[in-house]
Amino acid sequence: MDNFYLYLSDELKNEIELELNRLKEESNSKAVFLLDKNGQIISNSKNTDEYDKDSLGALIAGNVAATGGLAKLLGEKEFSILFHEGENEHIHINLIDKKFILVVIFDESTSLGLVRLRVKKTIANLLKLINKMKENNKSENLEDIFSDINEEDIEKLFKGEK
Amino acid sequence: MSFINYSTKEINCKIVYYGPGLCGKTTNLQYIYQKTDPKMRGKMISLATEVERTLFFDFMPLKLGTIKGFKLRFHLYTVPGQIFYDASRKLILKGADGVVFVADSQVDRMDANLDSFDNLRDNLQEHGYDLDTIPLVLQYNKRDLPNIVPVSELEKALNYRNVPSFEAVAIKGIGVFDTLKAIVKEIIFKLKK
Numbered sequence: 001m002d003n004f005y006l007y008l009s010d011e012l013k014n015e016i017e018l019e020l021n022r023l024k025e026e027s028n029s030k031a032v033f034l035l036d037k038n039g040q041i042i043s044n045s046k047n048t049d050e051y052d053k054d055s056l057g058a059l060i061a062g063n064v065a066a067t068g069g070l071a072k073l074l075g076e077k078e079f080s081i082l083f084h085e086g087e088n089e090h091i092h093i094n095l096i097d098k099k100f101i102l103v104v105i106f107d108e109s110t111s112l113g114l115v116r117l118r119v120k121k122t123i124a125n126l127l128k129l130i131n132k133m134k135e136n137n138k139s140e141n142l143e144d145i146f147s148d149i150n151e152e153d154i155e156k157l158f159k160g161e162k
Numbered sequence: 163m164s165f166i167n168y169s170t171k172e173i174n175c176k177i178v179y180y181g182p183g184l185c186g187k188t189t190n191l192q193y194i195y196q197k198t199d200p201k202m203r204g205k206m207i208s209l210a211t212e213v214e215r216t217l218f219f220d221f222m223p224l225k226l227g228t229i230k231g232f233k234l235r236f237h238l239y240t241v242p243g244q245i246f247y248d249a250s251r252k253l254i255l256k257g258a259d260g261v262v263f264v265a266d267s268q269v270d271r272m273d274a275n276l277d278s279f280d281n282l283r284d285n286l287q288e289h290g291y292d293l294d295t296i297p298l299v300l301q302y303n304k305r306d307l308p309n310i311v312p313v314s315e316l317e318k319a320l321n322y323r324n325v326p327s328f329e330a331v332a333i334k335g336i337g338v339f340d341t342l343k344a345i346v347k348e349i350i351f352k353l354k355k
Contacts, residue, residue: 038165058223062254069249146354147354154229154347155343
C-alpha cells in the first residue's frame with residue numbers, strides 16, 4: 001500500500017490555519033475546513049466548535065466521492081466545485097489537487113460570488129503548503145512512534161469498552 | 163491512508179466492514195455504538211433506504227485512548243452489501259487502512275460470501291491495494307442460526323491468508339469487540355512495519 005501516511009507538522013498546521021482564517025474573514029463566511037479526500041479534518045478556521053466535525057467530514061467526503069464517480073461516468077475528470085444551497089446556510093466545496101477538500105459554510109451575510117472569488121485565492125496559497133506537506137511525507141520518522149508497541153498496549157486501549 | 167497529525171498528536175485510521183447483503187455489517191457498528199462510552203465515540207451516521215438497507219454507508223468515529231502519546235482515532239465505515247451498489251462500495255473502500263470481512267454463516271449464503279470476497283479483491287485492486295497484504299480480519303456471523311456452515315469450511319473458503327477470524331452473533335454482541343480489537347491490532351502492527 002503506497003502512500004500509507006500523511007504527516008502534518010506544527011509549523012505547517014499553523015500556516016494552513018492562518019490561510020483558513022483569512023479566507024473566513026475575507027469572504028465573511030461562518031466556518032472553513034480543510035479535509036483530506038477520506039473526510040479526515042486536517043485543519044479548520046476559528047469558530048467551528050458548534051459543528052460535528054467527524055460527521056461533517058464523512059458526509060462531505062462521501063458527497064465528493066459520489067460526485068467524482070458521476071464525473072467519471074460522464075467522461076469528466078472530476079467536478080471540482082460542489083455547492084449546496086439551503087434556506088439559511090450554504091456549503092461551498094472545492095477539490096484541491098485531487099486529494100484535499102476545502103469547505104466553506106456561509107449564510108446570507110455574504111454572497112456566493114465573493115466566496116468563490118476568495119476561495120480561488122486561498123487555493124493558490126494552500127497548494128504551496130500542500131506541496132510542502134508532500135515533501136515532509138518523504139521523511140520516514142514514523143518508526144519512533146510504533147517501534148516498541150506490543151499486544152499489551154493494544155489490549156489497554158480496549159479496557160472499559162465492553 | 164492513515165493521517166498522522168503531529169501538532170495535535172493524533173493518528174486517524176479508516177476501517178471498512180465489507181461483506182454480502184444482510185450479513186450484519188451495520189449490526190456490528192450499532193453494537194459498538196451502543197456499548198461504547200459516549201465520550202469515546204461520535205455520532206453514528208446511517209445513509210439507509212426506507213427499509214433500513216444501507217444505501218451508501220454507515221459511519222462512526224471512535225476514539226481509542228493514546229498510544230505513545232498519540233491519540234488513536236478510528237473511523238468505522240460499512241459498505242452497502244447489495245450487488246447493485248458496487249459503485250458505492252468502491253468509493254468507500256478508498257483510503258481504507260484495514261478491512262473486516264463479515265461472512266454470513268448460513269448455508270444458503272455461502273455463494274454470496276464468496277462473490278463478495280471476490281468483489282472485495284477486485285475493488286481493492288482498483289485502488290492499488292492488495293487483498294493479500296491489506297490488514298484483514300474475518301468474522302463468521304450468525305452462528306446462532308440453524309443450517310450454518312461449519313467454521314472449518316468457512317476457514318477453508320475464505321481464510322487463505324490465515325488472518326484472525328472470529329465466530330460471531332453480532333445482534334447479541336458476541337464476537338463484535340474481538341473482531342474490532344483484532345483489526346485495530348492488525349492496522350497498528352502494519353504501521354509498525
